[in-house]
Amino acid sequence: MQYEVVLPAAGSGKRMGAGQNKLFLPLLEKPILMHTLEIFERDHHCTGIWLAVKPEEKAFIEELLERYHITKVKGLPAGGEERQHSVHSCLKAMEQVEIVLVHDAARPFITQEIIAQLAKVAYEEGAAIAGVRAKDTMKKVRGTVIAETIERDSLWMIQTPQAFRFDLLAEAADVAEKVGFLGTDEAMLVERLGHEVHIVESSYENLKMTTQEDLLFGEAILRKRVNEG
Numbered sequence: 001m002q003y004e005v006v007l008p009a010a011g012s013g014k015r016m017g018a019g020q021n022k023l024f025l026p027l028l029e030k031p032i033l034m035h036t037l038e039i040f041e042r043d044h045h046c047t048g049i050w051l052a053v054k055p056e057e058k059a060f061i062e063e064l065l066e067r068y069h070i071t072k073v074k075g076l077p078a079g080g081e082e083r084q085h086s087v088h089s090c091l092k093a094m095e096q097v098e099i100v101l102v103h104d105a106a107r108p109f110i111t112q113e114i115i116a117q118l119a120k121v122a123y124e125e126g127a128a129i130a131g132v133r134a135k136d137t138m139k140k141v142r143g144t145v146i147a148e149t150i151e152r153d154s155l156w157m158i159q160t161p162q163a164f165r166f167d168l169l170a171e172a173a174d175v176a177e178k179v180g181f182l183g184t185d186e187a188m189l190v191e192r193l194g195h196e197v198h199i200v201e202s203s204y205e206n207l208k209m210t211t212q213e214d215l216l217f218g219e220a221i222l223r224k225r226v227n228e229g
């Protein structure tokens with residue numbers, strides 16, 4: 001199933017504490033952003049990449065695209081204040097396609113098998129998101145006191161990619177903007193419209209590089225993959 005992908009890359013990386021966009025930090029000598037881009041560059045089903053960037057970082061990212069021979073980028077629209085705004089900025093710049101994936105540029109370990117499964121379910125059902133089952137006991141806490149232990153069997157930790165029929169996500173993003181709703185993922189915007197969103201079981205390796213220790217885990221994942229060939 002063919003698709004185009006939106007990669008929000010206009011964050012600040014505050015929780016990484018590196019004093020710069022964390023996507024430029026290296027994992028085994030290659031910037032995190034380029035690891036992510038190479039996955040979609042290599043995937044024959046991906047027909048276009050849209051990268052939301054900070055205007056002041058655009059020229060540097062264009063240099064990186066050339067250096068790493070990334071050819072599928074169709075546009076680098078300006079990102080916004082929040083991740084949702086950055087994604088919306090790409091959706092507004094795109095031509096109508098059948099299936100669009102949204103994937104955090106900060107998740108450089110997604111596999112082509114999971115991407116393919118998401119695109120297929122989105123084609124059949126309209127909306128599909130990646131996630132993994134919660135592994136720890138989950139509790140709601142008020143202040144420092146446990147308010148409730150939440151039944152774990154139905155809890156999933158949600159990741160990206162999130163795949164949609166383009167017109168469904170575009171409408172959901174437009175409505176959210178109109179009413180001033182801010183979600184932490186794209187599925188929330190689609191759920192608000194009353195549309196079912198399906199889960200596709202992903203991998204615990206599909207980490208988001210968020211804090212310093214993620215870089216250690218990330219390098220370990222890359223080394224394992226290199227050793228496995």
Ligand SMILES: Nc1ccn([C@@H]2O[C@H](COP(=O)(O)OP(=O)(O)OP(=O)(O)O)[C@@H](O)[C@H]2O)c(=O)n1
Binds near residue numbers: 007086107
């Ligand atoms: N206004 C924003 C905020 C985030 N992102 C992107 O959304 C993805 C997930 O966001 P997150 O991990 O929260 O990244 P940052 O916002 O950079 O991190 P922090 O919240 O620690 O500042 C990242 O690829 C990030 O670049 C974006 O395009 N535009």
Ligand SMILES: C[C@](O)(CO)[C@H](O)COP(=O)(O)O
Binds near residue numbers: 083184185
């Ligand atoms: C969309 C997301 O990756 C789902 O887990 C995540 O919410 C994005 O990160 P943020 O820290 O909430 O911006």
